[in-house]
Amino acid sequence: MSWFKKKEEYTVLRPKQVAKKVEIPEGLWTRCEECQTIIYNKDLETNLNVCSKCGFHFKINPEDRIRYTLDDGSFHPEDQQLRSIDPLKFPNYQKKIDTLHRQNLEKEVLSGVGKINGIPTSIAIMDFRFIGGSMGSLVGEKVTRAIERGIERRIPVIIFSQTGGARMHEGILSLMQMAKTSCAIKELHKQGIPYISVLTDPSTAGVMASYASLGDVVIAEPKAYIGFAGARVIEQTIRQPLPPGFQRSEFLLKHGMLDKVVDRREMKNTLFTLLKLFSGKTCDLGHISAAQTDIMDVNDNICK
Ligand SMILES: [Zn+2]
Numbered sequence: 203m204s205w206f207k208k209k210e211e212y213t214v215l216r217p218k219q220v221a222k223k224v225e226i227p228e229g230l231w232t233r234c235e236e237c238q239t240i241i242y243n244k245d246l247e248t249n250l251n252v253c254s255k256c257g258f259h260f261k262i263n264p265e266d267r268i269r270y271t272l273d274d275g276s277f278h279p280e281d282q283q284l285r286s287i288d289p290l291k292f293p294n295y296q297k298k299i300d301t302l303h304r305q306n307l308e309k310e311v312l313s314g315v316g317k318i319n320g321i322p323t324s325i326a327i328m329d330f331r332f333i334g335g336s337m338g339s340l341v342g343e344k345v346t347r348a349i350e351r352g353i354e355r356r357i358p359v360i361i362f363s364q365t366g367g368a369r370m371h372e373g374i375l376s377l378m379q380m381a382k383t384s385c386a387i388k389e390l391h392k393q394g395i396p397y398i399s400v401l402t403d404p405s406t407a408g409v410m411a412s413y414a415s416l417g418d419v420v421i422a423e424p425k426a427y428i429g430f431a432g433a434r435v436i437e438q439t440i441r442q443p444l445p446p447g448f449q450r451s452e453f454l455l456k457h458g459m460l461d462k463v464v465d466r467r468e469m470k471n472t473l474f475t476l477l478k479l480f481s482g483k484t485c486d487l488g489h490i491s492a493a494q495t496d497i498m499d500v501n502d503n504i505c506k
Contacts, residue, residue: 234258250466259403259423259466264312264327267362271470272316272325279314281347286310286340288371295371298333307332311344315351319474321481324352327362328409336369337409342379345413349386349397358396358477363414367407380412387416396480398473401428401451401460419476421462422451423469428459 231240236258250270251260268277285308288296313326326348328335352359368376390397399417403426410430429449437444447453451463464472
């Protein structure tokens, strides 16, 4: 009956086929948030942090912005010693400030003077990494000083905004910065000194309702999210769906809220062209739209 005996079966165990793992060191590649293309970081840097496939503009820090915008070695930072404090003893605010300071993000706005193809300019760049680029007292103070520097030295002012709006941790003191910065801009206009406002993704709320929208020329990077209230708030208020592309640079350009949408790779040349056009000339208040005059007047009245 041996034929009933189940023949023992053996399985030959082969050494595990391990696919040769290709080690990709961290920090070498970045995935594009828009088209999902994997981009070699060095290429991304060469392309000023813009996706070469779809043109998506990555968020960049103020130091990179300085490198991309100003002439090499021409930047002199100012007001570096200023720091945020917690005047209202807002819960956890001081802890948050301390953590961000330990990460060397204490500047909040990188401001100073530098040159664009030889033309001196007073520049201020907001830092989104510090509580979403929100405007507290320090941001308002540094922006105001950058504007006043333009007045004192009679050089044009350029401000790059990147912000979620006023900083709730400083309450009314944050909102006061809208009036303070707008008054400084009004003085700049009176003196006939040009001011170029550059809006980057995102530029919203209290900053948009003050200095960011008050430029003699207001330009924006492509597809930047720009507005006062958020889309959801507006939809819930007016109970209507919003059109596609609402609150993006291209939409605002089409509806007359912007002068130009400028690719980051063209930003320096565009700023240079504008500065050259303004050089030796003064900007009269006639350039300012009715909406801009309203914003200035409202903020001016608050100042009084
Ligand atoms: Zn892309």
